[in-house]
Amino acid sequence: MFSDKIVYSLHRISGLVGGLFILILTVTGSILVVDQQVDNLLTPNQTHIESVGQLQSVGQLLATVNRQYPEAKVRSLTLWDSTKKEAVRVDLSDKGIRTWVAMNPYTGAIIGARQADATLIRRTRELHENLLVKPIGGYIMGLAGICLLVSVLTGTWYYRRALLSVFKIGVRWNKSPRIVYADIHKWLGVVALLFMLMMSATGIFFHWEQIERAFGEGKKVEPAQVAPISLTSIPVDAAIAAARASIADFHPQLIDFPKPGDSTLVIRGNKPESIRMLGKYNVAATIDARNGHYLSGFDARDADLEYIAEHIFEELHFGHYGGWISQIIYILLALSTAVVTLTGLFLWLLKR
Numbered sequence: 001m002f003s004d005k006i007v008y009s010l011h012r013i014s015g016l017v018g019g020l021f022i023l024i025l026t027v028t029g030s031i032l033v034v035d036q037q038v039d040n041l042l043t044p045n046q047t048h049i050e051s052v053g054q055l056q057s058v059g060q061l062l063a064t065v066n067r068q069y070p071e072a073k074v075r076s077l078t079l080w081d082s083t084k085k086e087a088v089r090v091d092l093s094d095k096g097i098r099t100w101v102a103m104n105p106y107t108g109a110i111i112g113a114r115q116a117d118a119t120l121i122r123r124t125r126e127l128h129e130n131l132l133v134k135p136i137g138g139y140i141m142g143l144a145g146i147c148l149l150v151s152v153l154t155g156t157w158y159y160r161r162a163l164l165s166v167f168k169i170g171v172r173w174n175k176s177p178r179i180v181y182a183d184i185h186k187w188l189g190v191v192a193l194l195f196m197l198m199m200s201a202t203g204i205f206f207h208w209e210q211i212e213r214a215f216g217e218g219k220k221v222e223p224a225q226v227a228p229i230s231l232t233s234i235p236v237d238a239a240i241a242a243a244r245a246s247i248a249d250f251h252p253q254l255i256d257f258p259k260p261g262d263s264t265l266v267i268r269g270n271k272p273e274s275i276r277m278l279g280k281y282n283v284a285a286t287i288d289a290r291n292g293h294y295l296s297g298f299d300a301r302d303a304d305l306e307y308i309a310e311h312i313f314e315e316l317h318f319g320h321y322g323g324w325i326s327q328i329i330y331i332l333l334a335l336s337t338a339v340v341t342l343t344g345l346f347l348w349l350l351k352r
Helices: 004-033 035-042 058-068 120-130 136-158 177-191 193-216 236-246 305-318 323-351
Strands: 073-078 088-094 097-103 110-115 251-256 264-270 283-288 294-299
Touching (some): 004 035, 004 120, 004 136, 004 193, 004 305, 035 120, 058 073, 058 088, 058 097, 058 110, 120 136, 177 323
Antiparallel strands (some): 073 088, 073 251, 088 097, 251 264, 283 294
16 A cells, blocks of 8 residues: 555654654653652652651641641642651642642651642653643644654564564674664664554553543533531541551552542552552542541452553553563663664764
8 A cells, every 4th residue: 555665754754753752752751760769869858767756647747737838728648658768748739839748757747848840750741741831732742652653663664574684683883874873773673662662652542631631521510519628627547547447458558638629538559469550559448528437449450441441551651560670671662762763863864
């Protein structure tokens, strides 16, 4: 249907159109693979909490936050993890500004506060997803994902007869720059082939979801409104106890507090048999924020196919599922994708 000449033209055009944005995706993506480690390096005082004394209850920690930020709306709170010894993080909105407050769970002291949207990790993610310009940047990065997918597919087809011979030939460093660039381009292109296909496909999926949310949902159904619930009136410790009692072997890790007009809080976490590929948190307990009573539970293993697919795609895209091993592999393959893009641009310049 298409001649090799047309396929090569599509390969070159898609690479040129998406080249700069693909480079941005690979660099920012490499940072996001190790986002938690990078954030910990930038905030060392929040990652070495000594286990001294008695842990304060979540209710006591929230009382301290309420005294320090009386007008703030608490969004979520990460629970203490003795294996990581990181500070408890309270995510709140104070006068329209999203703030991350770090607390020592033993002393209850606030040891740091940062404007969340100004942190390196948040800015990197915004750059990765929408070039810091919503929503136009998101559409551009979605197009970049399509360009990467087209470039990979057309390149695979064009070099189909000699795809594996690149490992036999290697990189001929003693040849002209054009041949050296071509060898690097093809060698790394084959090495990172499946990775680039996976990144482009999952990236397109997420941007398509954004487009659907922006244009395809129509008029939203407003939830039934309830009287606002003050932070100090929420029996959060009783809620945690109810979640543990209702879900066997449940290990709570995060609390999502009621949104405006809602009366429930959600406690998220995992069980020993939870599957990391189904998301960071596999299990959730919905609690009545007015009285701490357990309402319902959720386990990702029992979710529908759409939920499972979305979370598997997210884990595949960001590479957090395999710990430091998958993170190193993802960074190396992302940098390989960047080199493939750069060598392709160099080859185009040399042929002009």
